[in-house]
Amino acid sequence: MDKTIYFGGDIITLEDTLYTDAVLVENGIIKDLDTFDNLIKNNKDANLINLNGATMLPAFLDSHSHLSSLALTTELVKLHNAKSFDDIKNIILKFAKDNNIPKDEWIICFGYDNNNLKEKSHPDKFMLDTINIENPILLTHTSGHMGVVNQKGLDLFNIDKNTKEKPGGKIGRVGNTNEPNGYLEENAFISRCTNVYKTTSDKIKKLINNAQNIYASYGITTAQEGLLTPKELGMLKLGDSIIDIIGYVDIKNYPDLLNNEKDYLKKYNNGVKLLGYKAFLDGSPQGKTAWLTKPYENEKDYKGYPIYEDAQVTNFFKKAITENVQMLIHCNGDAACEQFIRCYKQAKEETNCKNNIRPVMIHSQMLRKDLLPLVKELDIIPSYFVAHTFYWGDVHIKNLGERAYNISPLKSSSDLNIIYTLHQDAPVIMPNMIETIWCATNRITKDGVSIGKDEIITPLDAIKAVTINASYQYFEEDIKGSIKIGKQANFVILSKNPLKIPTSEIKDIEILKTIKLDKVIFEK
Structure with missing residues (x-):
């Protein structure tokens, strides 16, 4: 049998008896909780893990997240540290240059927060269109509920002044006109962005x-x-x-x-x-x-x-x-x-x-x-x-x-x-x-x-x-x-x-x- 005894630190059980001195594990399952001396007595063949004063808890369980999205964002342009529109522009330009991105390939960015930007507002297509590249650009807000695309992105999404909003979402407009400004919210954003990222198995x-x-x-x-x-x-x-x-x-x-x-x-x-x-x-x-x-x-x-x-x-x-x-x-x-x-x-x-x-x-x-x-x-x-x-x-x-x-x-x-x-x-x-x-x-x-x-x-x-x-x-x-x-x-x-x-x-x-x-x- 594959046995392990954990000992030598605070072991928090989260049961009625909050602490235990040592834990015996057999084949990946907790077999016994007792003093170290009692556990070792009948399990001299066990592997011994001395915590050396560290604390052991049951492992954490994540009760809500999006693992695949986290996986994909590790490959995206990271905007978490952007403090202004200029920061966003410079980060995108550097990414495009360093990675030699083909002109028709989406540049996908994640993590900007309008609340943390100097301008205290969302970027729009006009700002993104000042970036001197020919790629469609997608910015995803850190919440994942909204984002911005440039004019080329709007074209690929088939969004123009005649595009109607569906319930549960919003298409940003220029002033009092119907011209889209590149900002997309909730369903208007999420429904269009799910298939933008392409990669291999x-x-x-x-x-x-x-x-x-x-x-x-x-x-x-x-x-x-x-x-x-x-x-x-x-x-x-x-x-x-x-x-x-x-x-x-x-x-x-x-x-x-x-x-x-x-x-x-x-x-x-x-x-x-x-x-x-x-x-x-x-x-x-x-x-x-x-x-x-x-x-x-x-x-x-x-x-x-x-x-x-x-x-x-x-x-x-x-x-x-x-x-x-x-x-x-x-x-x-x-x-x-x-x-x-x-x-x-x-x-x-x-x-x-x-x-x-x-x-x-x-x-x-x-x-x-x-x-x-x-x-x-x-x-x-x-x-x-x-x-x-x-x-x-x-x-x-x-x-x-x-x-x-x-x-x-x-x-x-x-x-x-x-x-x-x-x-x-x-x-x-x-x-x-x-x-x-x-x-x-x-x-x-x-x-x-x-x-x-x-x-x-x-x-x-x-x-x-x-x-x-x-x-x-x-x-x-x-x-x-x-x-x-x-x-x-x-x-x-x-x-x-x-x-x-x-x-x-x-x-x-x-x-x-x-x-x-x-x-x-x-x-x-």
Whole structure:
């Protein structure tokens, strides 16, 4: 037998007995928890792993991200550090020159944030057309919900003054005319950009494996493909099984895909498993496309907008309930959260639902405290993007006023014993679980503003949100999420114990090792 004993540091189980002295693993499964002396007595042939004072936790589980998108963005022009339109121009020009890009090939860029640019606005086609190259250019906002193309890009997308907008999206216009200015939002952007990137199978395999290694470097052994189409599934099938990947099918555009892929439905096949469906109800709060019940600050009437009418959302839920699969739905604004609750409740009544499909409310930024009792009653799992408090907290204060201080109501959820998870929505930001734990336990903006101190949670609750709670979200609580006899030997080893240091120092903790089924998949 392949046996290992882990000992010599703080081992946090996340079970009722929070710490154990040592852990015995056999063939990738946790066999026993006891003192080192007791375990070694009957297992003298075991491999010995001395933690040397480091801290071991159950490995982290990513409760929402887009692994294939993260894989592709590693090859795109990176705009995260751009501070002005001139920076964007210079980065694109350097990329085109260094890579000798053919004139008709798309130059695809990712990660600009209008809130961080000197101009405090989105670029447009006129700005991009001043770049002295003949390529179509696509800029994707860091949120992934909007972007900009130059005139050549608009031509390839067949967008002109006669192009009509469809519900749930927006085409930017020049002044009061119908001439498109290159800015595209939500459905108008996402629907046109999915097939722009072209590559080879060998390259995709490499990119998918690179992305899995990125997750592993952050202590993650289970990641998510949060909007899966045949394209993403094809990409995932090419990768090696380094970590587990759980996918959710685009219910609007591919309603039959889940049932056409029985080899992946609720079971792992080469490390990939499909658990249910995904849909969007609104957009991004920092992009001011999230759907609110009250207008944005300094806006007379504008509240963002929905993507679907209630009837369509209810039908999405009914489909998931009937097939007994999970439903993940993107909601940022409080109006979208209300729609989720309203339509799920109606779907349960119309189907006489007895199963708990554990529906997940992705992001839940503006989920109001008065809605939490209904979340609890309906067994909805909010998955909070709490790192918004740091990355866009200052923008939220500007856009949302006092409401910004209540985003991601973690403590209020804890007080009601609501099971919730935390995520990073990679590639929006990197899947840095340690940083997210720090955000949840400090809630400090980039400008140093305390944003919602009443919603701060303990380090232990934050850790549970990315381990044992996330395993529950995935219906895997029997095999993952804590250090318990019978569960998988999936561990992360940290440089310090987050339960024993000031919360302000948590962000400085290093991932030393990530272990999946007793095998090291990342080592610093």
